Amino acid sequence: xxxxxxxxxxxxxxxxxxxxxxxxxxxxxxxxxxxxxxxxxxxxxxxxxxxxxxxxxxxxxxxxxxxxxxxxxxxxxxxxxxxxxxxxxxxxxxxxxxxxxxxxxxxxxxxxxxxxxxxxxxxxxxxxxxxxxxxxxxxxxxxxxxxxxxxxxxxxxxxxxxxxxxxxxxxxxxxxxxxxxxxxxxxxxxxxxxxxxxxxxxxxxxxxxxxxxxxxxxxxxxxxxxxxxxxxxxxxxxxxxxxxxxxxxxxxxxxxxxxxxxxxxxxxxxxxxxxxxxxxxxxxxxxxxxxxxxxxxxxxxxxxxxxxxxxxxxxxxxxxxxxxxxxxxxxxxxxxxxxxxxxxxxxxxxxxxxxxxxxxxxxxxxxxxxxxxxxxxxxxxxxxxxxxxxxxxxxxxxxxxxxxxxxxxxxxxxxxxxxxxxxxxxxxxxxxxxxxxxxxxxxxxxxxxxxxxxxxxxxxxxxxxxxxxxxxxxxxxxxxxxxxxxxxxxx
Amino acid sequence: xxxxxxxxxxxxxxxxxxxxxxxxxxxxxxxxxxxxxxxxxxxxxxxxxxxxxxxxxxxxxxxxxxxxxxxxxxxxxxxxxxxxxxxxxxxxxxxxxxxxxxxxxxxxxxxxxxxxxxxxxxxxxxxxxxxxxxxxxxxxxxxxxxxxxxxxxxxxxxxxxxxxxxxxxxxxxxxxxxxxxxxxxxxxxxxxxxxxxxxxxxxxxxxxxxxxxxxxxxxxxxxxxxxxxxxxxxxxxxxxxxxxxxxxxxxxxxxxxxxxxxxxxxxxxxxxxxxxxxxxxxxxxxxxxxxxxxxxxxxxxxxxxxxxxxxxxxxxxxxxxxxxxxxxxxxxxxxxxxxxxxxxxxxxxxxxxxxxxxxxxxxxxxxxxxxxxxxxxxxxxxxxxxxxxxxxxxxxxxxxxxxxxxxxxxxxxxxxxxxxxxxxxxxxxxxxxxxxxxxxxxxxxxxxxxxxxxxxxxx
Numbered sequence: 001x002x003x004x005x006x007x008x009x010x011x012x013x014x015x016x017x018x019x020x021x022x023x024x025x026x027x028x029x030x031x032x033x034x035x036x037x038x039x040x041x042x043x044x045x046x047x048x049x050x051x052x053x054x055x056x057x058x059x060x061x062x063x064x065x066x067x068x069x070x071x072x073x074x075x076x077x078x079x080x081x082x083x084x085x086x087x088x089x090x091x092x093x094x095x096x097x098x099x100x101x102x103x104x105x106x107x108x109x110x111x112x113x114x115x116x117x118x119x120x121x122x123x124x125x126x127x128x129x130x131x132x133x134x135x136x137x138x139x140x141x142x143x144x145x146x147x148x149x150x151x152x153x154x155x156x157x158x159x160x161x162x163x164x165x166x167x168x169x170x171x172x173x174x175x176x177x178x179x180x181x182x183x184x185x186x187x188x189x190x191x192x193x194x195x196x197x198x199x200x201x202x203x204x205x206x207x208x209x210x211x212x213x214x215x216x217x218x219x220x221x222x223x224x225x226x227x228x229x230x231x232x233x234x235x236x237x238x239x240x241x242x243x244x245x246x247x248x249x250x251x252x253x254x255x256x257x258x259x260x261x262x263x264x265x266x267x268x269x270x271x272x273x274x275x276x277x278x279x280x281x282x283x284x285x286x287x288x289x290x291x292x293x294x295x296x297x298x299x300x301x302x303x304x305x306x307x308x309x310x311x312x313x314x315x316x317x318x319x320x321x322x323x324x325x326x327x328x329x330x331x332x333x334x335x336x337x338x339x340x341x342x343x344x345x346x347x348x349x350x351x352x353x354x355x356x357x358x359x360x361x362x363x364x365x366x367x368x369x370x371x372x373x374x375x376x377x378x379x380x381x382x383x384x385x386x387x388x389x390x391x392x393x394x395x396x397x398x399x400x401x402x403x404x405x406x407x408x409x410x411x412x413x414x415x416x417x418x419x420x421x422x423x424x425x426x427x428x429x430x431x432x433x434x435x436x437x438x439x440x441x442x443x444x445x446x447x448x449x450x451x452x453x454x455x456x457x458x459x460x461x462x463x464x465x466x467x468x469x470x471x472x473x474x475x476x477x478x479x480x481x482x483x484x485x486x487x488x489x490x491x
Numbered sequence: 492x493x494x495x496x497x498x499x500x501x502x503x504x505x506x507x508x509x510x511x512x513x514x515x516x517x518x519x520x521x522x523x524x525x526x527x528x529x530x531x532x533x534x535x536x537x538x539x540x541x542x543x544x545x546x547x548x549x550x551x552x553x554x555x556x557x558x559x560x561x562x563x564x565x566x567x568x569x570x571x572x573x574x575x576x577x578x579x580x581x582x583x584x585x586x587x588x589x590x591x592x593x594x595x596x597x598x599x600x601x602x603x604x605x606x607x608x609x610x611x612x613x614x615x616x617x618x619x620x621x622x623x624x625x626x627x628x629x630x631x632x633x634x635x636x637x638x639x640x641x642x643x644x645x646x647x648x649x650x651x652x653x654x655x656x657x658x659x660x661x662x663x664x665x666x667x668x669x670x671x672x673x674x675x676x677x678x679x680x681x682x683x684x685x686x687x688x689x690x691x692x693x694x695x696x697x698x699x700x701x702x703x704x705x706x707x708x709x710x711x712x713x714x715x716x717x718x719x720x721x722x723x724x725x726x727x728x729x730x731x732x733x734x735x736x737x738x739x740x741x742x743x744x745x746x747x748x749x750x751x752x753x754x755x756x757x758x759x760x761x762x763x764x765x766x767x768x769x770x771x772x773x774x775x776x777x778x779x780x781x782x783x784x785x786x787x788x789x790x791x792x793x794x795x796x797x798x799x800x801x802x803x804x805x806x807x808x809x810x811x812x813x814x815x816x817x818x819x820x821x822x823x824x825x826x827x828x829x830x831x832x833x834x835x836x837x838x839x840x841x842x843x844x845x846x847x848x849x850x851x852x853x854x855x856x857x858x859x860x861x862x863x864x865x866x867x868x869x870x871x872x873x874x875x876x877x878x879x880x881x882x883x884x885x886x887x888x889x890x891x892x893x894x895x896x897x898x899x900x901x902x903x904x905x906x907x908x909x910x911x912x913x914x915x916x917x918x919x920x921x922x923x924x925x926x927x928x929x930x931x932x933x934x935x936x937x938x939x940x941x942x943x944x945x946x947x948x949x950x
Contacts, residue, residue: 002873004755005885009869011751012892016862019896020855022905026814027851034815039798039808042816042828 053131081177090178137166149474156206165355211335215421218330225293271402282328291317346450349438352388406472418467430457435471524582532589542825573938587915614920618927625931639689649675688882740909821850874940
């Protein structure tokens with residue numbers, strides 16, 4: 001009998017070993033695949049278990065976290081939701097993340113391996129780090145000036161520092177409060193539906209995700225290409241331009257808003273925004289060189305990230321001469337985001353160099369220790385430095401005695417260019433008012449800020465040069481805000 | 492038993508009369524282990540509070556005192572009436588019971604409207620009381636053999652009782668009286684083990700050696716038709732329980748228990764062959780035909796099927812997620828999310844909480860505790876000379892082993908899930924009281940096993 005008791009004991013030991021082996025299987029070998037199963041709520045719970053890291057503007061958080069006391073514990077809050085929505089995006093427990101909340105998610109949520117001091121120990125203990133912070137390049141005053149300048153009208157503002165590419169302001173209007181999407185209550189779903197059904201599209205980031213016909217502001221590109229390619233050698237010598245101008249190969253006559261554009265020299269043609277002169281210049285420069293110039297300014301670049309993606313601005317290079325004429329004055333298939341037009345103004349202000357714009361100065365751990373910095377950025381020469389000097393002169397003239405006098409700032413050198421872009425079927429839609437500019441304080445060596453403003457459906461008459469009337473004052477306030485800021489307040 | 496000591500002593504002092512072996516009673520070891528067990532449980536209780544609220548919970552002292560007093564009373568009873576008992580049995584019971592209370596208390600924090608720990612504490616008190624009564628009153632376990640048929644009638648009555656009551660969650664195993672839920676099947680387990688041991692002890696020679704051999708196939712000797720009767724009856728009983736109460740786990744347990752005891756009693760491998768054949772046939776048939784059992788089998792084969800069907804994870808999948816989340820060291824007490832399992836987290840799935848929060852390390856420790864409990868039972872059986880005692884010890888230990896395997900295997904995806912209580916850990920009074928009765932009987936048996944050697948004259 002003793003022998004059989006031993007056999008039975010052996011059988012029981014076998015059962016125990018089977019349990020242990022199986023426990024090793026599910027707790028070690030299959031654990032990763034179980035953890036990653038989308039139906040496993042643990043990753044989601046862990047994600048919201050601790051306060052999310054913050055997004056900083058000018059040294060202060062514009063985000064926060066609220067303890068909801070529910071299973072998904074912390075919800076995102078925003079100190080100034082609508083103001084910074086085009087930068088932060090939202091961090092929703094239901095709808096995911098967008099913009100900086102999305103691109104910085106691994107840092108903010110604390111999953112970034114760099115946040116873990118001892119990665120291997122972390123794997124064993126499964127401890128999760130505290131969320132890190134994302135420090136932006138934004139300038140608080142400029143951002144607020146732009147937001148208040150738009151005042152709820154549909155439009156956008158982008159401002160950058162020409163010498164570095166740091167984004168100083170990024171505003172889209174009308175905006176929304178991303179906090180209403182944070183939680184997972186029924187109200188969140190209602191807010192989501194309401195925001196998506198809103199005809200004003202408040203969740204559309206017009207500064208980087210919407211392209212507009214740039215209209216006359218594109219003449220900066222055309223003028224630079226004409227000067228760089230030698231088509232225009234002297235900005236004060238009359239150009240050989242008829243008024244009206246018959247688009248090559250067609251019978252369509254291109255007109256101007258005002259008089260005095262026939263054979264106008266580049267300086268006057270730029271100051272008074274002569275369509276005929278620039279259309280002909282574009283044709284004279286040729287599609288190849290126009291396309292190259294536009295590309296150098298940043299058009300046709302689908303890969304731009306700041307760090308979230310920017311809708312590519314376009315300059316069509318498969319065009320006939322008539323289409324090229326229209327493209328050169330910012331019509332036809334030429335489209336640009338406000339950020340792209342700010343880059344155009346910045347290139348002029350920065351001796352022809354285009355700096356890739358960026359929004360994240362650095363990322364830090366929860367304690368503020370720097371993890372990553374923006375680092376050096378690629379530079380592209382959009383025009384020769386001498387051309388840039390001439391362009392600066394041309395743009396200054398627009399503000400001193402052209403269409404952009406509203407942008408003038410006492411004690412500062414300001415250069416700008418107005419634009420009024422028709423759109424819609426048969427140009428029936430209300431025009432877009434544009435203004436692109438840069439500003440340099442009198443006691444500074446280089447311009448500190450370049451800005452682009454677009455206001456949709458500007459409620460003025462087409463002939464009223466709406467770019468200068470509606471958009472220029474907003475640009476002025478933004479530039480003023482940057483110039484007034486102390487040198488280090490932006491970061 | 493080594494005789495080296497006394498022999499040497501004899502050689503050293505040849506004039507003295509033949510010395511007798513004096514076995515250490517080892518009650519001091521038991522007491523020390525009990526203190527360790529109680530401290531471990533109090534530590535776990537504090538860890539839950541620290542993890543959840545950052546403070547030592549106010550009830551820690553009371554909880555520790557309660558568990559400590561129960562354990563000490565049990566220890567005194569053993570010291571008084573079973574001084575030769577195995578010193579590991581009681582501490583293991585106390586430790587498992589205490590860990591169970593900690594885990595249930597921890598899960599209570601997730602369900603503010605449904606607190607199970609206080610009731611479990613009451614049941615623990617009842618269980619320990621029964622333990623003390625059994626240790627004190629049952630002077631000689633062999634009296635149990637006399638009433639074998641009383642036990643089997645009582646067991647069948649208890650098994651049949653729930654049929655009169657409504658089914659709960661597909662299984663008809665509960666009796667609800669005045670707000671209390673009792674699973675009579677739990678008590679029946681012990682009674683049946685006693686009956687099996689008594690029946691087989693009385694009839695083992697007949698079962699093993701009488702009757703013609705029907706045929707011989709190689710080395711496997713199949714039993715004769717006449718002795719097949721009892722095993723067939725038990726098999727039918729198991730299937731009856733299964734079909735009428737839809738309780739796969741209990742029927743599996745009864746059947747496994749009977750096959751083990753039959754094998755130990757008769758030593759005939761044929762029983763194993765017949766047993767496995769019948770078990771396989773029964774399991775396949777029922778698994779195929781009975782929808783409730785069939786769905787359990789499907790969940791076992793395809794634990795993630797409901798996820799793929801878009802219905803979210805089922806309990807087995809959630810249980811696997813919990814174990815996986817624990818990894819090697821676990822999340823720490825109070826920091827897991829086993830509550831996602833939903834229904835029966837505190838009872839059938841209590842092991843998932845242990846697996847998630849204590850990790851593979853804690854889970855292995857629990858398995859080893861159960862393994863030790865079983866091993867001590869078997870050891871007592873081996874040491875005894877009387878067949879009834881041997882079979883009783885083996886039977887009781889096997890109940891624990893089989894039950895642990897059936898439920899732990901179920902929640903870890905090793906075998907189809909069957910509703911069963913993890914011994915000592917799971918919420919459920921009937922099971923807890925039954926387990927204390929098992930430990931009490933093992934204490935009595937192990938006392939007798941050791942005592943018979945004490946005072947023996949060395950050869």
